[in-house]
Amino acid sequence: MDTPVKLAGARSVQVNALQFAHKALGPLFFYILVALLVFAILAPFTWMVISSISPPAELATTPPHWIPQNPTLSRYRALIFGPSEGQSIPIAAVKFLDSLKNSLVISTTVTLICIVAGASAAYALVRLPVPGRQHFLFSMLSAQMMPIIVIIIPLYLVMQTLDWMDTYHGMILLYSGFMLPTVIWIMFSYFQTLPEELEEAAMIDGCSRFQALLRVVLPISGPGLVAVAAFSFLYTWNEFFMALIFTASRTKTITVIVTEFSTQSGIDYGLMMTGGVIGSIPPLIIAFLLQRYIVSGLTAGAVKG
């Protein structure tokens, strides 16, 4: 602290003034920046929520009503309980509840399959002598990077041959296939951090390796499993391209339905925003509740974007 004074008195005065300004204005400036950041993150989504509860007349005002004068939940009612009398909604909107169910069934099943099959394979890769282990891992990494569009045409033919178009099991197979490489990669990194001595101790006590996996490894793998479960669910719920190509009337998912809210008179933006808000709720709940695991899962390396 004293050194600047000894070196050059004039400069140290200047420095002190700057330090004072920094101390007083620094926090203020800092909080302004943080507020701007929060605004940038929240504003678009908030506008979607506001639009979903604004009556049609207020959506068509210029400039917009930032806060609706007569907020209404009629669109939410229409999407979930069906349109009330005299209310006309796009044909796609009638299928909204079905699409929510489809998304839920498919995403949950894919998550379960990915956890069981992915964690098993990852464990084998870490602890058991898998031939070509290194090549397998790198092909997993490449597989998760591959653009889906590259294989969409042959996939279309496979699905057609199997007659699995627009079915739950078809969609579940597809999504599992695309998510598994990511799950294996993350769980591989996770299992590597666990000390092998734990299983060795259990096996000396008479457990088989499989028992050791079930009773010793899995109970302490909670954080890793929660992270991959969250990623699998979010990926499947949010996926659009394959759903667009492979689903039709029976298994259409929410991401496809919300893009179809148009009538002869044009796009029904209010209803679209409502669908968007409802469709965002499950992934947001998962992201917020499991924030800790997701952020630590990030550091495990590659993550599906």
Added chain:
Amino acid sequence: MASTALSKPQKRGISRRRREEILLTILLMAPAVLIIAVVTVYPFLRSFWISLIGWNLTRPQEGHPFLGLENYRFILTDPLFLDSVRITLIFVIAAVTIEITLAIGIALLLNRPFRGRWLVRMLALLPWAIPSVVNGIMWKWILNPSYGSLNGLLYSLGIIDRYIVWLGSPDLALAMVTIADIWKETPFIMLLFLAALQTIPHELYEAARVDGSSPVQSFFHITLPLIRPTLFVAVALRTIWALKSFDLIYTLTAGGPSNGTAVLGYYTYVKSFVSLQLGRGAAVAYIMTFAVLLLVIFYQRALYREVKY
């Protein structure tokens, strides 16, 4: 003598254990390997074959003649494809550069204890978690020329004096697509950088400050080298994901206006599922894979060098 007597059963024990392990390995690997093989490996190989044959669903009478590299030649000389490459490059370079720079900046800003920090970190997950389709329709409504909130806001603040058709011209539409992408992707990368910054011991900065290093110098000589692995991972991953963008374009602009936002992913989709030229669609897809593959190799090299696996 006693030892030979003992070693026999022990040997048999080891080999039984070994057999069990092989069986277990197969059991554990089989489900994942089977699913991945059906869904990715087989289609990937078949796709290459399709890219070599003629296959136009609108002209079934032509059959599937073997064309060799004819589809590739057609695509590589198609002005629409070349334009799509240009658009993709602009989009990817702009989006990734801005996202990474902003993400590092915000991470540096938030890398200090302050009240409400947990809340900001939680909110940062919002854009990442919502479906990209929802991101697309949300921005489509915000950018609506007549009733959109962006026009309303800028007009009310006096920044613009007439409403702008944001998605009306190719260049402006591409800029808007980029902004929508930045909104969705930046916060997540920021969390990656924040996690990396938190592993840097504070003493390093203290020491540098005592030695007379300015904050800018500290950033370039301490922070940047130490977050380099994260930087590599983030740049490579973001580039690959951005290259594959489809959902956002489909919902926000549908490639328009006048193909101004038709990135490669969208061009391939149109070739395969709108023009129904499967052979040519597969050829574009393979050209795209080649680009992604180069990036993946770069990424793996970087990962291998920076992080020990």
